[in-house]
Amino acid sequence: MEIAILLFDRFTALDAIGPYEVLSRIPNASVKFVAKQAGSVRSDQGSLAIIADYSLDEVPSPDILVVPGGPGQSALMEDEPILNWIRRAHETSTWTTSVCTGSLLLGAAGLLKGVKATSHWLADGVLSQLGAEPTAERVVIEGKIITAAGVSAGIDMALKLVALECGETWAQSIQLGIEYDPQPPFDAGSPSKAPTEIVERLRSRSRFFMQ
Amino acid sequence: MEIAILLFDRFTALDAIGPYEVLSRIPNASVKFVAKQAGSVRSDQGSLAIIADYSLDEVPSPDILVVPGGPGQSALMEDEPILNWIRRAHETSTWTTSVCTGSLLLGAAGLLKGVKATSHWLADGVLSQLGAEPTAERVVIEGKIITAAGVSAGIDMALKLVALECGETWAQSIQLGIEYDPQPPFDAGSPSKAPTEIVERLRSRSRFFMQ
Numbered sequence: 001m002e003i004a005i006l007l008f009d010r011f012t013a014l015d016a017i018g019p020y021e022v023l024s025r026i027p028n029a030s031v032k033f034v035a036k037q038a039g040s041v042r043s044d045q046g047s048l049a050i051i052a053d054y055s056l057d058e059v060p061s062p063d064i065l066v067v068p069g070g071p072g073q074s075a076l077m078e079d080e081p082i083l084n085w086i087r088r089a090h091e092t093s094t095w096t097t098s099v100c101t102g103s104l105l106l107g108a109a110g111l112l113k114g115v116k117a118t119s120h121w122l123a124d125g126v127l128s129q130l131g132a133e134p135t136a137e138r139v140v141i142e143g144k145i146i147t148a149a150g151v152s153a154g155i156d157m158a159l160k161l162v163a164l165e166c167g168e169t170w171a172q173s174i175q176l177g178i179e180y181d182p183q184p185p186f187d188a189g190s191p192s193k194a195p196t197e198i199v200e201r202l203r204s205r206s207r208f209f210m211q
Numbered sequence: 212m213e214i215a216i217l218l219f220d221r222f223t224a225l226d227a228i229g230p231y232e233v234l235s236r237i238p239n240a241s242v243k244f245v246a247k248q249a250g251s252v253r254s255d256q257g258s259l260a261i262i263a264d265y266s267l268d269e270v271p272s273p274d275i276l277v278v279p280g281g282p283g284q285s286a287l288m289e290d291e292p293i294l295n296w297i298r299r300a301h302e303t304s305t306w307t308t309s310v311c312t313g314s315l316l317l318g319a320a321g322l323l324k325g326v327k328a329t330s331h332w333l334a335d336g337v338l339s340q341l342g343a344e345p346t347a348e349r350v351v352i353e354g355k356i357i358t359a360a361g362v363s364a365g366i367d368m369a370l371k372l373v374a375l376e377c378g379e380t381w382a383q384s385i386q387l388g389i390e391y392d393p394q395p396p397f398d399a400g401s402p403s404k405a406p407t408e409i410v411e412r413l414r415s416r417s418r419f420f421m422q
Contacts, residue, residue, distance in 0.1 A: 014232035014389060017259075021225035021362065024256040031258040040251075040262055045235040047242040048228075049262040051251055100390075121390060138394045150390030151232065155363065160396050172399035173409050178225060179311075179332060179361025181400030182393035183349045185371050188383035189392030198384050 001165075003031045004062035004089065006102075007041040007052045008082070010072025014151050015099040016050070019066050022158035025174045026166055034059045036081060044070045056085040061092040064161070068154070069101030069120060076105060083109040095161055096145050099154035103147040107132055115142050120150035121191050122206045136192070152189075155180065212376075214242045215273035215300065217313075218252040218263045219293070221283025225362050226310040227261070230277050233369035236385045237377060245270045247292060255281045267296040272303040275372070279365070280312030280331060287316060294320040306372055307356050310365035314358040318343055326353050331361035332402050333417045347403070363400075366391065 003023050005016050016033075024031045035041050035052035042049050067086065076082050086109040090096045098106050103119040106112055107130030117132040117140055118124075124134035138149045139157045141164075148157035159180070163171035188194040214234050216227050227244075235242045246252050246263035253260050278297065287293050297320040301307045309317050314330040317323050318341030328343040328351055329335075335345035349360045350368045352375075359368035370391070374382035399405040 012232070013228050017224050017228040020259060021223070024258060031256065033259065045231075045242065047235060047264075048231060048244065049264070051260040051262065053258075053260070138392065149392075150388075152366065152389050152391040152393065156394050156396065163396060168397065169406075169409065172397050172405055173413065175395060175397055175399045176402065176405040176409055176413055177361075178363050179400055180363040180393075180395055181349065181360075181404065182363065182391075182395065183367050184386060184391055184393065185367065185374060186379065186383050186386055188386045189390055191387065193392065194383055194387040195380075198380065198387055202384065202387055 001026060001029050001064065002059070002062045003029055003064040003066065004034045004059045005031065005066045006068065007033055007035040007050060008072050008076060009042060010044045010070050011041065011068050012070035012100060012151055013043040013045070013048050013050075015068030015070060015102065015154055016066070018152060018154035019097070019099060019158040021178055022155060022162060022174055023064065023066070025177060026162060026170070032059050032062070044072065056081065060085075060088060062089055063094045065089045065093050065096045067098040067102035067105050069099060069104070073101040073104055077108045086111070094144065095165070097147070097157060097161065099148045099157065100150045103127060103132070104130065106145070106147070111145060115145060116140055117142065117145070117147040118149045119147065122203060212237060212240050212275065213270070213273045214240055214275040214277065215245045215270045216242065216277045217279065217293075218244055218246040218261060219283050219287060220253060221255045221281050222252065222279050223281035223311060223362055224254040224256070224259050224261075226279030226281060226313060226365055227277070229363060229365035230308070230310060230369040232389055233366060233373060233385055234275065234277070236388060237373060237381070243270050243273070255283065267292065271296075271299060273300055274305045276300045276304050276307045278309040278313035278316050280310060280315070284312040284315055288319045297322070305355065306376070308358070308368060308372065310359045310368065311361045314338060314343070315341065317356070317358070322356060326356060327351055328353065328356070328358040329360045330358065333414065
């Protein structure tokens with residue numbers, strides 16, 4: 001099973017690596033990190049570079065497509081090589097997935113018209129503009145399109161995908177293997193739960209918008 | 212604040228990137244990925260390479276040290292350049308941390324004698340052999356040493372560390388920024404919760420041991 005994870009300048013690391021850590025443990029998974037050009041790609045914080053072993057042309061039809069988000073997404077909303085690659089991969093994929101503002105790239109590629117979808121909580125307005133039906137759910141499965149909420153939600157998304165594709169026993173085995181028994185120190189991981197002043201501060205300095 | 216994340220062949224990706232995604236958002240954080248030699252380092256699944264921008268010698272005294280685990284840990288249990296680097300960094304660090312079997316490297320460096328610590332659930336026997344006092348807790352704080360359980364526990368660990376170092380408001384801001392409101396599809400993330408047959412299957416094919 002070929003799994004392509006898209007990389008681009010200023011992607012958010014955990015958006016990509018959360019699903020990677022889960023999906024790479026699928027039996028016979030062949031995960032390929034893909035970018036416009038093969039080579040190193042810097043994440044949003046600048047201090048991490050991951051190597052894209054493949055260029056877009058080399059992985060035209062993955063079984064599973066994972067599109068992460070991050071501040072760099074906004075520069076790609078009219079990037080035809082990237083958007084065309086997403087469109088073509090989606091034609092033959094078994095699953096087309098996104099994490100965080102990766103869903104805005106699916107939307108820009110025209111895949112989310114009238115489709116219920118999610119994104120980082122700061123980006124739901126943009127999802128609407130792209131014709132999607134935003135929801136605050138953490139993982140949204142609509143046909144073969146699965147969108148996940150911000151950053152860490154890709155782990156939950158990938159475990160659900162494994163359950164659908166390989167069965168619950170495999171998903172539970174992987175969950176136990178990565179000891180995913182989360183115990184966040186605070187109950188502040190969504191705008192409905194975090195202190196209002198923190199929500200408003202993040203909203204006011206939000207870097208999530210469509211250019 | 213200088214934060215060093217150690218990389219080595221066959222590290223587990225999420226062990227490193229979970230804490231990275233949290234700690235890199237600390238104000239004035241300067242995160243440095245460090246390996247024996249600067250350059251690309253492959254993770255345990257083989258399909259991911261991260262670039263270590265720095266060699267060990269270039270980052271001798273980070274404020275925060277993060278040692279991830281992974282199958283490659285077992286080859287380093289007598290690796291003096293790595294163990295010496297850990298020992299020396301620990302002498303001046305503010306926090307010395309590990310995720311998953313990274314704690315076995317802290318132990319091999321002699322830092323855990325008589326210290327309560329955790330690791331991947333499959334590795335607690337080895338922790339004992341190294342003189343530590345294993346516990347099933349997800350995050351263990353003992354003085355300036357913080358150990359986290361398997362793979363995904365590094366996210367919880369890092370959020371606790373941010374709360375200690377920068378205050379709860381910062382920790383909650385980062386938690387909301389990465390939308391860490393986990394909703395695992397199963398309650399199977401620890402050996403006390405997963406179905407017994409899955410626990411036993413993973414135990415029987417465990418790759419976690421000390422050579």
